[in-house]
Amino acid sequence: MPDPQWLSPEEQRAWVPLAALLFRLPSAFDSQLQRDEGLTFASYMVLAMLAELPSRTMRMSELAAATSTSQSRISRVAGGLERSGFLARSVDPRDGRAVLARLTDAGLAKVQAASAGHVRTVRAAVFDRLSPEQVGQLAAIGTSLIGEDWGEAIDSGRPAASQRRGT
Amino acid sequence: MPDPQWLSPEEQRAWVPLAALLFRLPSAFDSQLQRDEGLTFASYMVLAMLAELPSRTMRMSELAAATSTSQSRISRVAGGLERSGFLARSVDPRDGRAVLARLTDAGLAKVQAASAGHVRTVRAAVFDRLSPEQVGQLAAIGTSLIGEDWGEAIDSGRPAASQRRGT
DNA sequence: CCGGAATATTTGCAGCTGCAAATAAAGTAA
């Protein structure tokens, strides 16, 4: 393997556009949803995840995992959605530590109203620009990237066990 | 074409993991850089872009375009990096409206010190999980997605010309 | 049943971000 200290030319050809996407896509979705529905990309995802379940209910921690975000973030987003009347929180009767978030009828109506515009934006930004083959490749790539471990492998920004001076 | 109102099953298979990545990757890079170098992913990118030029200099607007972010964001990030002594800003002598950002020696040293850890994280989160073919596919996909137009096509979250009630 | 460890959420604080308005300089036409 080449110098793991830097990226190979092929990797850079993939890294540059990927980094650009990480800045652009979230901004694009956030601003469309904010402008048209007063929602954040994160808050929309929360509503969308809940809307997919027959029970419209999920524990806060499951919601965090489902949307790939931190618990503190989910807690605040849920707080805002609750204030807006789109979801209601209640302590889980089976485990007093857990909190269940349930989409209200108003919340369901909100996602349904917002989905069309959001999907249109997702298409314009992503799918309309890819061939069917690429959509398949993207699915495979994305799935590989979010696989199993995460905290462990990713968080290891620290040197393999050298360079670490000090105490 | 199928109901553009929603995503096809194949598209959803690509969208779900992509959305997860849009939440996870920025967080992962931000927290590694913050923890180890006191930098933001955005501020690191600014330093890295400047470091690639022999002149180590770029106009604020070019910097914004190069990093795919807004001008206001670049303005603040540059302000912070300047306060830290990593870059210096000066009015462009050829155009009084423009501001030139120049990486200082301390700034160059900073990127060089931070790059190893950052690259390690990028590998752990992305390249170590993809085959060489996938890296090539990702490069092609990413390039397609950030092509030509953007504001125009993406910003059109608005209905084709209906649904628009009120003034 | 008691005390400590583990789990689930929330929140204080500080920093980052976007939008839209403000500021400044350059370009253009008369």
Added chain:
DNA sequence: TTACTTTATTTGCAGCTGCAAATATTCCGG
């Protein structure tokens, strides 16, 4: 030169986010 339009950047304000500490509850061993 003057007035008006366009381009480049910064900044006030309000909202969002993460980290780490604070809370609350359950689990476990004796």
